[in-house]
């Protein structure tokens with residue numbers, strides 16, 4: 001499939017058209033993006049996940065006992081749900097793709113975007129009137145209606161400093177004006193794409209409203225600078241410092257003059273401007289797992305020979321749900337495979353294969369160095385044996 005092929009899930013736009021005209025720029029409503037969409041889980045199953053330890057879940061009650069827009073955090077119990085009113089609340093469960101394979105499979109449909117940009121699939125359930133209030137998110141999101149119906153209204157692009165309602169745990173906009181025409185009821189299979197910074201408000205219109213939010217990650221400049229500086233810091237010699245050899249005598253010894261500022265600017269910018277280290281840092285950051293504690297390392301290291309034998313006997317390796325992979329070409333027949341915040345050098349075809357969705361069976365052994373790299377990934381918890389995983 002080429003980037004120019006019209007995609008039904010993009011309402012007939014090709015990937016190239018969507019990326020050129022909408023991605024990160026403006027919303028688009030796609031009716032019937034997923035034809036005959038069957039939601040991969042029910043409201044009860046979502047509530048069940050929200051009762052599990054270690055799963056990030058929130059409950060938003062518009063008229064809570066402790067005040068308006070009350071937010072509580074999971075895990076919840078059946079008693080929590082039994083005590084809720086008939087309307088005006090929302091249950092939100094994060095990273096459902098980590099727990100429900102059918103939800104993870106939906107992500108394969110988003111292959112027109114780099115996989116490492118994906119963050120997670122959050123799913124919300126709401127009875128009639130349920131919403132999280134008008135707000136802005138700082139990330140791109142595809143809002144796919146899973147079940148029931150939701151009324152969406154958009155309020156246009158909003159500045160970072162737009163006033164929010166004070167004194168509550170949610171960032172709800174104080175002012176929300178619906179832009180003409182940006183007002184729709186979404187039914188199952190309909191999908192709304194929103195770029196970052198776009199005001200939106202979605203209110204459940206039915207007893208069984210489930211909305212899937214496919215969200216993307218993009219580090220802020222603040223996070224990126226701190227994190228890259230930290231990564232570089234480990235590798236810089238102590239002797240690389242502010243230096244002023246050959247300077248002119250100071251006009252005033254108390255002055256921090258423009259030439260001094262310029263020297264420091266060069267030190268910082270020249271140190272930061274290192275494309276190969278930047279690539280190594282970027283791949284690690286973008287593959288960092290959403291929940292580091294969900295990555296379970298092996299206690300005893302796997303011998304590469306044992307891994308080879310198991311693959312040759314027909315066993316398969318699978319990528320652990322929630323594990324993140326990406327690869328980067330280094331030139332001269334080498335590549336870095338990034339997995340869950342770490343990086344390892346290997347051949348480009350092997351890196352590409354591991355970072356894809358293709359099966360990892362005995363055929364992978366045709367690649368030079370596969371057994372050592374796969375054993376390391378298995379020990380780190382990024383891969384698992386398919387049969388153990390299914391148990």
Ligand code: SIN
Nearest residue numbers: 090124131132211213
């Ligand atoms: C929801 O599903 O209720 C809210 C999703 C969002 O607005 O980001």
Ligand code: CO
Nearest residue numbers: 135136137200
């Ligand atoms: Co939102």
